[in-house]
Amino acid sequence: MENGMTMAGVTLLPFDGATPDVSRAGFVAPGSRLIGDVVLGEGASVWYNCVLRGDVAPISVGARTNIQDGTVVHVTTKQYDTVIGADCLIGHLAIVHGCHLHDRAFVGLGAIVMDGCVIESDAMLAAGALLTPGKRILSGQMWAGRPAKYVRDLTEEDLAAHRKGVAGYVELARRHAAALAG
Known part of the structure; x- marks a missing residue:
């Protein structure tokens, strides 16, 4: 594949x-651009008009994770690769840059995750938030704002809704893939 x-x-x-x-991906939507060292896990979905650019370091996306429409995923250097775990929800128009998202992390619509950040399992960055370089959201926490700060602990209902969202996107990806296959 010399020229793409x-x-x-x-x-x-x-x-x-x-x-x-x-x-192994479940669905990669038309209009998406994947460049360089990008690996999608089993059942992962990349939605319409996303860009995943693994040109200076790798991008790894775990199983059943969904990267929603218009999101940009990039890296800075090998020091700041981008690792996205399994069962993550990444909302529309997010920017995920040189960071690690553990399994079941949630990044809200239009949120920005910057270099060296970590969002632990079952943690959430709220819609529109800006997680500045090097910050860490601990498991079970929700952060919001610009710059993002701790807001509250997530409830069992919040976590159940996230799991339901992941399952819903896996099914929706299956339906979109089938519709495009004709």
Whole structure:
């Protein structure tokens, strides 16, 4: 794939010898652009008009994670690669940059996660929030604001809603893939 490849409106571009691996993904929407060292886990979904650019360090996306419409995922250096765990929800128009999201992390609509940040399992960055470099959201916490700060602990109902959201996106991805297959 010397000059890249477009399949069903998805652009997969090799960079510096690395080609995106979407072989186990559940759904990659038309209009998405994946560049370089990007690996999608089993059943992961990348929605319409997302950009995942693994040109200076790897991007890894875990199983059943969904990256919603218009999101940008990038890296800074090998020091700040981007690792996104399994069963994560990443809302529309988010920016995820050089950070680690543990399994079941939640990034709200339009939120920004900057270099060196960590969002632990079952933790949430609220819609529109800005998590400044090097910050860590502990498991079970919700942070909000610009810059983001701790707001409260998540309830069992919050966590159940996140799990339901992941399952809903897995099913919706299946339906979109089937509709596009004709």
